[in-house]
Each structure stands twice: as structure tokens, then as C-alpha cells.
Amino acid sequence: MPDTSHGIGGLTFDKAKRSWPNELNILLALVIIIVVFEVLGQVLPYMNDQSFLFDSRDRFDSIFNEARLQIIILQVAIIGIIALGVTQVIITAGIDLSSGPLVAATAMIAMSFGQTELVNGFPNPKALFGTWAMDLPVVLPVVIGLAFGAIIGAINGTFIAFLRIPPFIATLGMFLICRGIALWWSGGNPISFPTESFKYIGSGMMPVVWFLSLAVIFHVIMRYTVYGKHTYAIGSNEEAARMSGINVKRHKVMVYTVASSLAAFAGVVLAAKSETAQAGMGEFYELFAIAMAVIGGISLQGGRGSIIGTVLGAMVLGVIRSGFTYIKLDGSYQLMAMGSIIIAAIILDQYRQRNKA
Amino acid sequence: MSDDIVLRTENLTKHYGGVHALMGANFEMRQGEHVAIMGDNGAGKSTFVRQITGVEQRTSGKVSLYGEEVNFGGPLEAREAGIETVFQTLALADDLDVSDNLFLGREMTKFDWLGPFRFLDYKGMRKATMEGLVKTGVKIPNIRNTIRNMSGGQRQCVAIARTATFASRLTIMDEPTAALGVQETAQVENIIRTLKDQGEPLILVSHNMRQVFDLVDRIIVFRRGRIVANLNKEDTDGQDVVAYITGAKTGEEFAGAA
Ligand SMILES: Nc1ncnc2c1ncn2[C@@H]1O[C@H](COP(=O)(O)OP(=O)(O)OP(=O)(O)O)[C@@H](O)[C@H]1O
Ligand SMILES: [Mg+2]
Numbered sequence: 001m002p003d004t005s006h007g008i009g010g011l012t013f014d015k016a017k018r019s020w021p022n023e024l025n026i027l028l029a030l031v032i033i034i035v036v037f038e039v040l041g042q043v044l045p046y047m048n049d050q051s052f053l054f055d056s057r058d059r060f061d062s063i064f065n066e067a068r069l070q071i072i073i074l075q076v077a078i079i080g081i082i083a084l085g086v087t088q089v090i091i092t093a094g095i096d097l098s099s100g101p102l103v104a105a106t107a108m109i110a111m112s113f114g115q116t117e118l119v120n121g122f123p124n125p126k127a128l129f130g131t132w133a134m135d136l137p138v139v140l141p142v143v144i145g146l147a148f149g150a151i152i153g154a155i156n157g158t159f160i161a162f163l164r165i166p167p168f169i170a171t172l173g174m175f176l177i178c179r180g181i182a183l184w185w186s187g188g189n190p191i192s193f194p195t196e197s198f199k200y201i202g203s204g205m206m207p208v209v210w211f212l213s214l215a216v217i218f219h220v221i222m223r224y225t226v227y228g229k230h231t232y233a234i235g236s237n238e239e240a241a242r243m244s245g246i247n248v249k250r251h252k253v254m255v256y257t258v259a260s261s262l263a264a265f266a267g268v269v270l271a272a273k274s275e276t277a278q279a280g281m282g283e284f285y286e287l288f289a290i291a292m293a294v295i296g297g298i299s300l301q302g303g304r305g306s307i308i309g310t311v312l313g314a315m316v317l318g319v320i321r322s323g324f325t326y327i328k329l330d331g332s333y334q335l336m337a338m339g340s341i342i343i344a345a346i347i348l349d350q351y352r353q354r355n356k357a
Numbered sequence: 358m359s360d361d362i363v364l365r366t367e368n369l370t371k372h373y374g375g376v377h378a379l380m381g382a383n384f385e386m387r388q389g390e391h392v393a394i395m396g397d398n399g400a401g402k403s404t405f406v407r408q409i410t411g412v413e414q415r416t417s418g419k420v421s422l423y424g425e426e427v428n429f430g431g432p433l434e435a436r437e438a439g440i441e442t443v444f445q446t447l448a449l450a451d452d453l454d455v456s457d458n459l460f461l462g463r464e465m466t467k468f469d470w471l472g473p474f475r476f477l478d479y480k481g482m483r484k485a486t487m488e489g490l491v492k493t494g495v496k497i498p499n500i501r502n503t504i505r506n507m508s509g510g511q512r513q514c515v516a517i518a519r520t521a522t523f524a525s526r527l528t529i530m531d532e533p534t535a536a537l538g539v540q541e542t543a544q545v546e547n548i549i550r551t552l553k554d555q556g557e558p559l560i561l562v563s564h565n566m567r568q569v570f571d572l573v574d575r576i577i578v579f580r581r582g583r584i585v586a587n588l589n590k591e592d593t594d595g596q597d598v599v600a601y602i603t604g605a606k607t608g609e610e611f612a613g614a615a
Binding site: 221224225226227229232233235236237239240241242243244245246247254303304 | 412431432433434436444446447448449450451452453457461462463464466471473474475476477479
């Protein structure tokens with residue numbers, strides 16, 4: 001009997017080559033970026049003795065600057081939650097531009113059911129509804145927010161899968177619609193003063209807890225379940241997926257629904273963290289979420305990418321943001337740098353693909 | 358209708374807008390029979406295959422499998438009814454590995470109560486894949502390799518192994534040896550002979566005259582969307598078949614067809 005585990009037919013299989021997953025490259029990039037900032041901190045004259053990574057008061061015992069690490073990951077956690085969904089959408093060879101405004105709309109809607117009746121003994125000055133909507137159990141605003149997101153996602157998915165509208169156009173339309181809903185919901189007024197339990201959802205490091213737990217869950221789902229396998233199959237070759245008997249249309253609707261539900265959850269967490277909801281929230285979030293996935297090595301042609309990659313991509317963005325603040329370069333430089341990195345990541349991906357093909 | 362008839366089509370017709378790709382195809386095959394479909398490029402062979410396998414919805418006509426009229430809503434229904442197909446386009450997902458592709462759309466799973474989020478039984482699928490490959494003698498360097506990194510012939514081997522791994526009531530192969538080397542072609546022909554010995558019916562679409570005469574009992578010729586000949590292997594030869602393919606001849610019962 002031929003030895004099928006190794007190359008028969010004259011081919012041998014190089015195990016060493018395969019055991020170098022793409023995610024390791026991103027991890028490597030992450031380390032390099034951190035080192036660059038660390039070195040810059042030492043070299044730049046105005047930085048007097050600070051360290052990026054290590055505790056600046058007692059730097060020689062190599063204790064990390066935990067406060068900075070926390071901020072790095074806290075800054076990207078909420079957009080990271082969106083990116084987990086966007087990753088799935090891009091793996092099907094789609095795109096979702098509606099997530100940023102969806103964050104705002106969900107923040108408004110959820111917050112309006114998460115308000116508290118009395119603020120310091122006075123009636124809530126930002127109350128949107130009557131007392132019936134005050135001090136509701138915290139599950140209600142969360143469930144309402146998630147349901148809203150799921151509906152938006154199902155609509156996106158239906159337009160894309162059944163009416164064959166290109167994902168870019170369908171979600172661009174939804175982008176405007178959601179921003180409109182966010183403005184219309186309270187007539188443009190902010191909604192504030194949530195209940196204690198609602199605040200708790202976004203307090204302290206809670207966004208990071210949500211982000212990392214959801215990342216673990218979706219990593220398992222994408223890797224080990226039928227849902228994940230079919231998502232990759234559709235992105236690899238939609239026609240083959242259909243011929244193999246996968247209900248491609250239904251599956252796409254499901255993926256967009258999951259993605260928008262995640263974005264909606266990000267909206268709930270953001271509202272809770274900010275303790276207020278405004279129609280302008282979440283600006284550019286959709287783009288940063290896509291950027292995280294792209295930096296994380298996803299292929300915009302679909303079929304390739306991973307949750308781990310996206311989490312690492314989120315960390316890269318976080319480190320860059322925090323690093324620029326650390327070397328005291330302001331936001332304008334950050335945007336330019338991030339833009340360059342996104343373009344570099346895409347060039348790298350195409351280069352990799354050409355080498356493989 | 359006799360149960361002896363595996364597949365019957367009556368007036369099977371498919372139009373793509375103004376393109377009449379398949380017109381009034383009446384086809385019948387018996388239990389255990391191996392039938393070849395021949396014809397020039399664009400004659401409608403693959404279109405015929407797509408109509409019986411539920412990949413497309415026919416414009417008109419009837420299809421029955423083992424005496425029962427069938428209307429497959431999609432490819433999965435056809436597979437569940439026991440039709441295994443190697444499509445000309447192979448229908449493989451490039452970024453998935455061999456066993457993923459073999460089981461795509463009918464994965465072995467665990468924790469089925471999780472619905473769409475039920476878990477894949479990777480171990481079981483890989484084991485079954487190895488067994489399927491050994492059984493068919495298909496050569497693939499490593500089943501963990503993604504299809505993207507495989508040669509055209511290796512891809513074709515994966516698609517063929519997929520049909521051979523599952524029990525079926527009718528196997529259809531659309532140009533299965535088109536991209537294969539001499540050895541691999543012989544291997545596929547062996548798989549087909551095994552099916553014959555087991556009494557499993559097969560439809561083979563092929564341009565290879567030698568192969569057709571080696572393997573099948575009957576030859577159907579398509580020309581410009583119509584069936585123009587139905588020939589028993591014993592009553593015909595290569596030249597004759599070519600005459601039908603090119604249009605120099607048309608079978609009496611099909612006169613006026615093309
Ligand atoms: N989806 C489609 N839309 C429009 N026309 C189509 C479509 N699929 C096939 N056709 C046309 O139908 C006709 C028959 O095509 P088909 O693929 O069945 O040919 P074939 O006999 O399998 O040829 P080959 O030997 O090249 O595989 C061709 O003229 C083709 O251009
Ligand atoms: Mg064909």
C-alpha cells in the first residue's frame with residue numbers, strides 16, 4: 001500500500017514550510033514595531049528617560065508598563081469587536097461599511113432603554129422616553145440593541161445574497177441609513193445617564209474582557225464548526241460551495257447578521273463606556289475595523305484570514321496609536337502612518353499571493 | 358415505468374436567455390449500464406449534466422430517477438438522492454484542504470444540537486478521506502494541503518475521490534480525465550471499471566474515443582443542444598461516431614432534430 005501521508009507520485013511534503021502560519025508574520029511585525037518605538041524613546045532627545053514598554057520609574061527590573069499595555073488594548077477593544085465580524089464578512093469575499101454608523105444607532109437605541117430615572121435625586125435631564133423606559137433590567141437594552149443589529153445585518157445580507165447587490169454598495173447604503181437612524185432617534189440630542197448595571201458593561205477593562213472572550217469564541221467557531229468551514233468555502237469559490245450543496249444565500253445572510261450583531265454589541269459597550277450616546281459616535285470605526293482585518297493578513301478576495309490574525313492586527317493598530325502618543329506626535333501623523341501601514345499590508349498580501357500561485 | 362430504469366429524461370430543455378443550450382433531450386439508462394456522452398465543444402453535454410444534478414433549474418421537461426419523478430431544488434438534494442458528480446469545473450474550494458473538500462456540504466459533525474455552529478469531526482473526516490484515497494488509489498501528496506497548491510491533475514483526483522468516497526446510485530463524470538497524465542488516466546479508468554463490476558451505473562462525458570470504447574456499453578451523441586444518436590458500442594465504431602459528432606450523419610429516430 002502506498003504511503004499516502006508523504007509524497008507519493010514523486011512529491012514530498014515539506015512540513016517545515018507549512019508550520020509557519022501567516023499569523024506569526026504579524027506577530028513578528030508587532031514585535032518590530034514595539035522595538036522601534038522603544039528605540040525611538042531612547043534616541044529622541046525630548047523623551048528624557050522614558051520607556052515605551054517598561055515601567056519608567058523602575059525600568060531595570062523589566063517590569064512592563066502595565067498602564068500603557070492596558071490602554072493599548074482598551075483603545076482597540078471596541079473596534080476590535082466590530083473587526084471580529086468584519087473578518088467573517090471579508091472571508092466570504094464581501095465587505096461591511098455599515099458598522100460604524102450601526103455602532104452609533106445601536107448606542108442611541110440601547111441607551112434610551114438603559115437610562116436611570118433619577119440623577120442625584122433629580123429627574124434624568126436627558127430622558128428620551130417616559131418613566132416606563134427608566135431603570136429597566138440591563139438585559140433589555142442589550143437585547144434590543146443586538147436585535148436591532150441583527151435586523152440591519154439580515155437586511156444587508158438579503159440585499160447582497162438574494163438581490164445580488166454588490167456588498168460595497170449595499171452596506172454603503174446602510175451606512176447612510178444607520179447614521180440617519182442615529183440622528184433621528186432622539187432628534188439629534190445626546191442620551192445620557194445610564195443605570196449602574198448598564199454602565200458596568202463598559203466600565204474599566206470590561207471592553208477588553210468582551211473583546212477577548214468574543215475573539216476566543218469566534219476563533220473556535222471559524223476553525224472548528226460547520227459555520228466557519230462554509231464561510232471559508234464560500235469565499236474560496238462560491239460556485240463550488242453552491243455545487244457542493246451549501247445554501248450559499250442563507251449562509252451569507254447569516255454571516256452579515258452575525259457581523260452586524262457584533263457591531264451592535266460594540267455600540268452597546270461604547271455607550272456604556274462613555275455613559276452617553278451621541279449620533280456622531282463610531283466615526284471611521286468601520287474603516288478601522290477593516291484595517292485591523294487587513295493588517296491581520298486577511299485576503300480581500302475572500303477565503304483566507306483568521307480571527308487570530310485580526311486580533312493581532314488590532315494590537316498593531318493599538319501599539320501604533322499609543323506609540324505615536326508616546327513619542328508625542330499628534331493625531332494627524334497617526335492617520336498618515338496608519339494609512340501607509342494598511343497599504344503596505346495589502347501590497348504584502350498581493351506579493352504573497354503572487355508567490356504562491 | 359420499470360424500476361430497471363435508473364435515469365430517464367423526457368424532453369429535457371434548457372435555455373440561457375436566447376441560447377438554446379439543450380433541446381428536447383430524451384434519455385434513458387438501465388441498472389448497471391455505463392453510458393458515454395460525446396459531442397463537440399458547446400454541444401450541451403455539461404448543460405445536460407447540470408440539469409439532472411440540480412445545479413440549474415431546467416426550462417422544461419421531466420427527469421426521473423429509479424422510476425420516480427424528481428425536481429431537485431439544488432445540488433445537495435441530488436446528492437442526497439444518490440447522484441454523485443464530478444463536474445467539469447471540479448467544484449473545489451481552493452483555500453480548503455483535501456478532506457474539507459471531500460466532505461464539503463455534508464461534513465461529519467459532533468454536537469449537532471448546535472445547529473449551524475455544530476462542530477466538525479476533523480478526525481473522522483481525515484480518516485475517511487485516507488480510506489477513500491487508498492480505495493481509489495488516488496495519489497495526493499498530503500491531505501492537509503490546500504487545493505490552491507495542487508496541480509490540475511491532483512485537483513481532478515480530489516474531485517474524483519469525492520464521488521468514490523460516498524455510496525451512490527448514479528455516478529456522473531464530466532470529462533474526468535481531461536487534465537490527467539497517462540498513469541492518472543489509467544487510475545480513473547480503473548475506478549470506472551470497479552464501478553462497472555459492482556453494477557453501479559455511470560454517465561461518462563468524454564472526448565476520448567479510445568476511452569469511451571474501452572469503458573462503456575452505449576454512446577449518446579449530442580450536437581448543438583440535441584441528442585442525435587444513441588449507439589450500442591457493438592454496432593458502431595470510431596468513424597461512425599465522428600460522423601454523428603460532426604453532423605455528417607444523424608440517427609433515424611432523431612431525423613429532423615438537427
Ligand atoms: N450559464 C450559461 N449562460 C449562457 N450560455 C451558456 C451557459 N452555460 C452554457 N452556455 C452555452 O450553452 C452551450 C452548451 O454548453 P455546454 O457547457 O453544455 O457545452 P459542452 O457540450 O459541455 O462543451 P465542452 O465539451 O466544451 O465542455 C454553449 O453554447 C454555451 O456557450
Ligand atoms: Mg462540458
